[in-house]
Amino acid sequence: MNEAGIGGMADVPGEKRGKSLTEKAYAVLRNRIITGAMPPGMEVSEPELAEQLEVSKTPVREALARLCVEGFMEAFPRRGYRVTPVTVKDMNDLFAVRGMLEGTAAALAAKNLTDDELDALDRLADVTYVIGEEVSTKTFVDSNQEFHSAIARGSRNPRLYALVMSHLEECARLFYMGARVRDINPETNDDHHRIVAMLRARDPEGARAAILTHNENTRAGILGALVASGQGCLTL
Secondary structure, eight states: OOOSSSOOTTTTTTHHHHHHHHHHHHHHHHHHHTSSSSSTTEEEEEEHHHHTTTTTHHHHHHHHHHHHHHHHHEEETTEEEEEOEEHHHHHHHHHHHHHHHHHHHHHHHHHHOOOHHHHHHHHHHHHOOTTOOOOHHHHHHHHHHHHHHHHHHTTOOOOHHHHHHHHHHHHHHHHHHHHHHOHHHHHHHHHHHHHHHHHHTTOOOHHHHHHHHHHHHHHHHHHHHHHHHSSSSSSO
């Protein structure tokens, strides 16, 4: 086993090196789950992942434990691990909470965003992707997340921002799944521009309503597309 692992870290001192390897393993595995490289329901083992990442089993075990706490993985004694399946209830619950948080953030942002920040939101709203093209899909998903995080930052409420970000990160996996099975360019761009228009109008309740509508459109669209595609990754 190559103890340098994940890009080579042989020159890093013991304890610090161990933590660095764990952090890198965690980041790689979490990214694979969110982007769908490790799809919902996929089963993996510590030895398998350690070999892939070229590290010992210890940092992999620690990374998997963290992912289990975050709800991305499930551990099964003597069997290994499984990427947590996506359930309809989990999706509905997640979007319900996200809607409440983002609605409040948008209402506050309507009073606080600067003109430069609004111009940046308009640019983010124009980003598109090509279905099946991984690079443009990643750019699109990243831009979508930055759009929503910028509005949350505009609330000027750090606690609210942190809560919104935690839910956006959970939704990223769903967004990738949806973007791969349907063209969400027109819906997303139109909804985003409507949100920006309400923010520019300094209309708190209009901004809240626009982002709630967008949130529901996203939830319903992803759910409908995944059911219609028969991907087998969505459960009750």
